[in-house]
Amino acid sequence: MDEQQIVTLHGERALIDRAGHLFAGARHEFLVAAADPGTWSNGVRTAFAAGLRPATGPGGLALRKLYTPQALPDARAERRLTRMAAGGAHIRICSAPLAQETIVLDRRIAILASAPGSGTRTYTVIRTPDVVAGLRSLIHAAWESSPDLGDHLRRQPAELDAEARRILRMLGAGHTDESAARQLGMSLRTYRRRVAELMAALGATSRFQAGLRARELEGRF
Numbered sequence: 001m002d003e004q005q006i007v008t009l010h011g012e013r014a015l016i017d018r019a020g021h022l023f024a025g026a027r028h029e030f031l032v033a034a035a036d037p038g039t040w041s042n043g044v045r046t047a048f049a050a051g052l053r054p055a056t057g058p059g060g061l062a063l064r065k066l067y068t069p070q071a072l073p074d075a076r077a078e079r080r081l082t083r084m085a086a087g088g089a090h091i092r093i094c095s096a097p098l099a100q101e102t103i104v105l106d107r108r109i110a111i112l113a114s115a116p117g118s119g120t121r122t123y124t125v126i127r128t129p130d131v132v133a134g135l136r137s138l139i140h141a142a143w144e145s146s147p148d149l150g151d152h153l154r155r156q157p158a159e160l161d162a163e164a165r166r167i168l169r170m171l172g173a174g175h176t177d178e179s180a181a182r183q184l185g186m187s188l189r190t191y192r193r194r195v196a197e198l199m200a201a202l203g204a205t206s207r208f209q210a211g212l213r214a215r216e217l218e219g220r221f
Helices: 012-024 042-051 075-086 129-144 149-155 162-173 177-184 188-202 207-220
Strands: 006-010 029-034 062-067 090-093 102-105 109-113 122-126
Touching (some): 006 012, 012 109, 075 149, 102 129, 109 129, 122 129, 162 177, 162 188, 162 207, 177 188
Parallel strands (some): 062 090
Antiparallel strands (some): 029 102, 102 109, 109 122
């Protein structure tokens, strides 16, 4: 690839063919901000894998990946990111949406991916120092305020069984304890005990908070 300050490439093949050596040439820091690990497809990842060896000691490549919770839709995705972290990548989960999915290489080069679903995806390769520094600063600020993968997962509620999910739906729908217990076929005392256990697991300090959390979790069950 030539030394133009800003170049837009159309499609992953063009990115691999014209910018692959940039990925393989990363020596100090490989910083990724993405909503989904799949943003950089299997083909792209395979093409650049040889150049992305995380540091095993001082002075090696720092492989930092900042994802949104969208990257963790299920247990399989959690295991995938956990394996990446075990392999040496530093992974953090950012609660705020990312303006644009970006890679920054050694603080010298930035690659911006266009939004998905708009035809052939484009990748803009930027070498302009001030622009690269600005993009890295934005990502780094989000990185500094985000928990690492392990902390994020520990903050999530444990796997919910079928009964817990039904109770959460009752809370989310605003049923009284008596009505919910009757519909679920359990005693009022048992229902209230289970609600208290779920509130503790969800970190909710009130029935109202638990109901809101139930609605947030609805997409997961």
